Every structure is written in structure tokens, then in C-alpha cells.
Amino acid sequence: MPAPIRLRELIRTIRTARTQAEEREMIQKECAAIRSSFREEDNTYRCRNVAKLLYMHMLGYPAHFGQLECLKLIASQKFTDKRIGYLGAMLLLDERQDVHLLMTNCIKNDLNHSTQYVQGLALCTLGCMGSSEMCRDLAGEVEKLLKTSNSYLRKKAALCAVHVIRKVPELMEMFLPATKNLLSEKNHGVLHTSVVLLTEMCERSPDMLAHFRKLVPQLVRILKNLIMSGYSPEHDVSGISDPFLQVRILRLLRILGKSDDDSSEAMNDILAQVATNTETSKNVGNAILYETVLTIMDIKSESGLRVLAINILGRFLLNNDKNIRYVALTSLLKTVQTDHNAVQRHRSTIVDCLKDLDVSIKRRAMELSFALVNGNNIRGMMKELLYFLDSCDPEFKADCASGVFLAAEKYAPSKRWHIDTIMRVLTTAGSYVRDDSVPNLIQLITNSVEMHAYTVQRLYKALLDDISQQPLVQVASWCIGEYGDLLVSGQCEEEEPIQVTEDEVLDVLEGLLVSNLSAAVTRGYSLTAIMKLSTRFSGVNRIKKVVSIYGSSIDVELQQRAVEYNALFKKYDHMRPALLERMPIMEKSASNGPTEIVQTNGETEPSVVDSKHPPPVSQPANQANDLLDLLGGNDVVPVIQTTVPTKPASAGGELLDLLGDLSLSGVPTPAPSVATSQPSFLLDGLSSQPLFNDIAAAAIPPMTAYNKNGLKIDFTFERANPNPNVAVITIHASNSTEADMTDFVFQAAVPKTFQLQLLSPSSNVVPALNQGTVTQVIRVLNPQKQQLRMRIKLTYTLKGSPVQDLAEVNNFPPQSWQ
């Protein structure tokens, strides 16, 4: 068969292809030729074929059939073959393929080869894609090469060692003796990679960090030599002596000096020197300065030095070079937490950056601006930020809007300003705001009682202008529903009152119902708003008509609402005013968490509460505080509900129904035998009906699933909040024997109708004599609500001998799967 074509020929041929299909055809033909050539076991042309294969791989075509050929090339004696073979191994193989282990022996031999370049190739490959097994086997060789005097090999061995440590952290101690005199090397390449190795070791282990602190004087000395030494042609980059090494050393100094006074003290001088002496006209100088600033901010430097650092950053901000400005904004963002006041001085420059054309800079400036907002500058900053929101790209709008909301919530100088700001956001970036901003805004409006008239008027006017922004429309329709009477009566102290008639208001709301721009949710809001107006307006007939029309709407949600409202008109007219009256003030329990709104409806539930108080337990703060406060006395047990504010407060009827379902005979109190006490507090305190929703989980008693040979496994239950079909089980394994159980693995299997997800365990050693427990979380999806059964398999090592056991768990309490 003719000799395979050269790589160059192939490339030339492929470049003549005019379409993708033509290229694919050529490549497939060549692949076939290569495959048959491989089959013939031809040694001379193998390297050529693999080179071509690598080229085709780069273009995106499959090349896995070349993996074994790479291995054969690596085993060859020729340098040419080895070179392309190792390259192929690095590009095509990785630890996921079993084939890679075959390389281990070859690499081992090559690490001891007589030619340093072959050794270099082997180190390079090991350092790029060595798996943990390979690293374990070859770590000794690498360590030997780390001590050699050949600088070419030494620097490669250092980086290879970094890779080994990353893969197998336990081997770190092995490299410790070799690092002793790494820093006394003259060769900059070796110095550079040694600093990288030291950095990696310090980052991984606090013991190493403490050990290497004593190197700080040496590092400072090296850095000083670099700065003070005159022009040295071999390491010069734009007039600065080996900037890469300087940057690396600065970074290592940062890690060593963090939270350590002595080291920081030793570094102060050199940092000041670098900061003042470095030339800033070129990028290299700025790179060093930047690193210096970061180091100064991280270690325990004296205040003069810190001020110097922030000033350097301020100078960076004014630099024309975009890269420098970007980098300055990034580091200011990091330091704004610690040195807030210093960064405030540069606020105006940062705000100017908002107007920059560069997207990356704008994003940084926006984040930094939000970090700088405080009570004093809120008005000014907000003006700038709102202006930015108007003009920025869509990708920023969501983040900016949420940022504005948060800032306004924290620092609003007045309620009116707050409402104005939110309205401004909704009108400009309405479609990008997050979903929870609507209920948040509604809650805010309800709480600012004196602003109701003003708010509803402004919202009404906004609605007249534009009904496309859904969050705005939703809030507006809710407000009009609540405060329509204020709107019509034309009382408004803050602003010029507008003259609006009831019919006009109803026109607008009905317009929302029929408009194509309204989402389904919005329609729901407006229908409810219309209904609420039936108690506030005088003309009820029109409302009755609208409501009855929607009784036959195609949208199921609307239909249900309309039908219920109709029923309200016909059969329960006497209840209507009470149900549709004003919403009371809502208190928020958490601003960012799930919307838990504790609503006191003025309806008291008869409660059977024990007089003994529940023991205080550490809990998710929100729930605990609210419940403890309200349970303090012996009376009202509030009903916790996640309300959708638009639902009319016909909660009365619903509540009674729901409570009717729960068994009022009380829940059997479980034997709390486990560490987590989250549900048990409620059970101790209340022997009556459990509060439903998330607290319903409290009803499910924990159980012992397995108890044999000293190993006890308990299950505790919770219901996952968003999905009632998912039961979250936490297993607690405890060991009452005298020896620890190591390599403890818990496995579980469930019948086909269930789905199981096992999260990672807290550890795999169960300490002896019940000194601690191993916990692991299991999530079981039970859509068909069948009885939960589970088979568990336990493996562990006790006193050196492995133990394995299987068990069935059938005694799940009924509440866990119903």
C-alpha cells in the first residue's frame, strides 16, 4: 500500500474543501487510510499518521482509535516517535479511559532515560494528565528529579509535583524534604516553579503554611534583588527584571502573611519599596503593582501602606487603559468590605465608569456601586443607578433591578421615596425584575398606610400609559382593588389629585382582562381586584356582570375564581363585606427567604396548648422567633400560611376545612432518640394538632431502622418544602462497640415506584462508644403515595475485618409516605 501522505499534504487538501460536507468526506477517507495503516502495524509511518489524527481531532472529528497507537509510539526508542506519542496521549487520553494506565510503565522508564528531553516529555505528560494511580506509582521518581541539579528537569519536576499533590493530597509530605533548598536556585525558571509548588502546598495545608513561614526573609531577599539589580538582559521584559517571578513571589507572600503579624511585619518594607519604585508606563509594571496592592490588602499591613494601596487603585481607575481600570474595579470590589471609607473617596470615579462603553467595566462598576451605597449617599447614587438602568443592556437589567430593590429597602430615606424608586424601576425594567419583587412591593405598600392614596394614584396613571410590563400591572391592579375607593374619592395629599370615576377604573381593569399583553397571572389579579371593588364602589351590577362572564372562561384559574365570586354574590352575600375588606398589615419574616407571611386574621383558633413551654432550640431563626413569640402565652395559635396576597381573605372557610381534615386527637409523641431536634421542639410543646405546611414534618416521628452488632441506624423525617411527594430522610448511624467503624458505607434500594437520591455522608468513620454519629441525607420521591419500603446494605470495617449486612426496613411511620 502506498506510503501515507504527509501531514502537510493532508492540511493542504482539507483547506481546498469548499463545504463542510466535502471536508468531512476527505477526512473520512483519510481516517480509513489511517486505520488500515494502523492495522498493518507499520512502524515507520505511525508518527505521521498520529500527527494527522491529532489535526483531525482539533477540527472536531473523532480520533479515539488512535489512542493505542499513541501508546505504541511512546514505547518506541526514537525521540520523534515519543514526542508525537506523548502529545497524542495528552490530547486524546485522560484518566477516564482505562488505556491510560498502560502508559505508567513507559513513563517510569522514560523518567530515568539518559536524554533529558525524554525525561522532560515524561514529566510533562504526567503533570498534565496523570491520574491518581499513576501519580501514586510515580511520585517517587518525580521526587528524585526534584532534587537533581539539571534546571530544565527540576522546573518540570516542580510543576509535576504540584499536579501530583492536587491528585493525591496525602503525598504532600513526601515532597517536603526536596523543597529545602529550592529557593536557593539561581535559575529563574526553577525559582518560578518552586514558588508555584510552595504556593500550592501552603494553600492545601495549614501545617505547611506554618512551616514555610520561615521562608519569608528569603523570599523578601530574592524580591529585593530583582528590583534593585540593574538591567539583566535575559530576564528583562520591557525594562523590568522578570516580572512574572515578582508577581509569583508577591502572591506567595500574600498567602504567608495573611493573619500573621510577624511575617506581615517583615514584608512591609519591601512592599512599600515595590509600590513606589515600579514603573507604571507599561503593562508589566502595572501587573506588579496590582499584585502588590492585593497583597497589602490581604496581610496585616500598617495603615499607611493600606492608604498607599488604595491610592494606587484610585490612580488605576483614572488610567486610560481599559484593562487597568477593569483590574482596579475588581480589586476595589474585594477591598470594599474591609476598607469601606477609603473606597468611598473614589465613588465619583466609579460612578463615571458606569457610563463606560465596555461591558465588563460596566458590570464591575455596577457591582461596586451597589457595595458603596449607604445611608448618606443613597439619593445621589440611586439617581445614577436608575439612569444606568434605563440605558443599560438587557443582561444587566435583572441584576441592577434586584440591586436597586435591596439598596432601597435598606437605606430608603422616606417611604415616598422608596415607593417612587420602585415604581421607576418597574416602569423602566419591568419585565426583568425577579418574581418575588411583586409580593415584596405589595407588602411594602400595605405597610405604608399614609401613602395609600398617593400610591394608588400613581399606579393608576402608570397603568393608563402602559400595560405591557407585567409586574407593574400586577401591583397596580392589586392596589386598585384594595384602595379603589381612595382613588375615586380624589383625596391625595402628596400630589395633585386626579378625577377618576368608578366606571373609568372598571374600564381599565376590564381592559387588562381582555388584553393580549396580559399574562394569565395578571388576569387573575385584575379579576380579583374587580371583585374587591364590589364592596368599595357603589355600582355593583357591572361587576356582577363581569364576574359571571368569566364563569365560563377557558382559563381554568380564571373560571374557578369567577365561579367562586359568583357564589359569593348569590349565596354568601352576607359574608361579602367581611371577606373583601382591607388587607391587614403584613409582617415579613425574611426578606430573601421563602415568603413566610404570618397573618393574623383576627380569627382565633381554639388551641390545646400545654402550659409547659417548649425548650429553646437552635432553629432557622425566622420560624423559631415568630413561633416562640406567639406561643409565649397560652392563647392564640396563629395559622401560618404562605399567602398569595390577591386571594380574598375568604380564608375563614378554607381554614376550617383544612383543620377539619387533620386529626384533632393528637399525635403520638415519639421517643426522640436522635441528635437533630428540629421537629421535636414543637412536639414537646404542643400535643394538639400539628401546624401544617412545613411544620407538618414535625408530625413524623423518627424511627430505628437497624440495630445489630453494635451499629444502630435511626431515620428522622422531613417533608421537602416545595414538593410534598418528596420525603427527606436523615440517617444517623451510631456505634456502641469499643472500636471505631471505618470505611462505613450506607446503601439503600427502594421499590420501582419510588425514586431515591442519596447525598454524601458527613463522614465514613463511625466513632466508638456512641461518641458521635455519621449522618447522611436520603431523598425519596413517592409520587404514587405507596407504602415506603427500603432495603439497606451496610459495609464497614471493624477491628480490621470487613463486615457487610443487608436488612429490610418496613416499619416506616404512615405519615412519611401519605
Added chain:
Amino acid sequence: MIKAILIFNNHGKPRLIRFYQYFTEDMQQQIIRETFHLVSKRDDNVCNFLEGGSLIGGSDYKLIYRHYATLYFVFCVDSSESELGILDLIQVFVETLDKCFENVCELDLIFHMDKVHYILQEVVMGGMVLETNMNEIVAQVEVQNRLEKSEVLNCLFCHVNSSPINREATKPAVPDQHRLRPL
């Protein structure tokens, strides 16, 4: 750590791709496409740093790129690397290529993909910076090339029947716009 080094031209055709973390072939091509898409949109007078695309993973990663004539050199790095330092590294790498290939242009990278890989291997190893001294790198690459050549010549004398493998092609004259120069 450097996660990936990509070199592609103004139309998105890859000229060199090197990943220092495992991705399947499909993912690799997707990452190249996405990176090209992000980088080609950039104006020439904006900064050289981009928050990475979602594919290459994580908020910790950013793309640092430089545009030379018809080629984009993109380094995808995480936060442990100094951004300005990587910009300098890209410059060092390109200047090294220039020294090795004598006024390097895109065609050199196209036809000598393996050689470019060998040069890169001397600069970055396992995602970490190995050597930044241009002269060192060039010297080491030269020695290894000579080693290869001497082996080939040995082969020539041993195998009577095989045709001479001529690795040095004469370079065609390169028009100015294809020479790699920083923009």
C-alpha cells in the same frame, strides 16, 4: 490555573486547542464555538477580559484574550492567575512563536500545528506557567528539533528504499496583513 488555551482565526476556525481539564470532544467544540462567539463580538478598544461563558464552567473563570492580525489567542483562567500577568504571558508566547518561525503568520500555525504544541509545552505545563524566558524556551525547542532531525537522518542512512522525508519546506513570501502583530 490555566484551564484552556485556544487559538482561532477571525472566522472561528481553530488553529490550536489545548485543554488542561478533561472535556469530551463535543464539549470541546462547543466551548470553542461559544468562546469565539463571545470574543468576536468585542470591539477593539475594550478591555481584554471577559467573564467566561457558562460552558467552561463556573463564575471563577474568565477569558483573557488578545487579538493579533487574523488570530485570537484566548486563555481561560481561574482566579489564581493574575489577569495582567496572563496578558503578558500571551505576549511572551507570541513573541516566542515569532522567534521560532521567523515572522510568524497564520499559515505557520496551520501547517505546523504539532510544532506549536511543542513550543507551548515549554511555556505552560499542566495548566501552570513553566517558563517565561523567551530565549530559554527557544533554545530548548531548537535542541529538541535538532534531536528529531538527527534521528531522521539516521533513518535515511539505514533505510535504503524510503524516500527522503523533507521536513523543511521553503517558506512562501508572507503578505503583510497576515503577519502577527499586536493590534
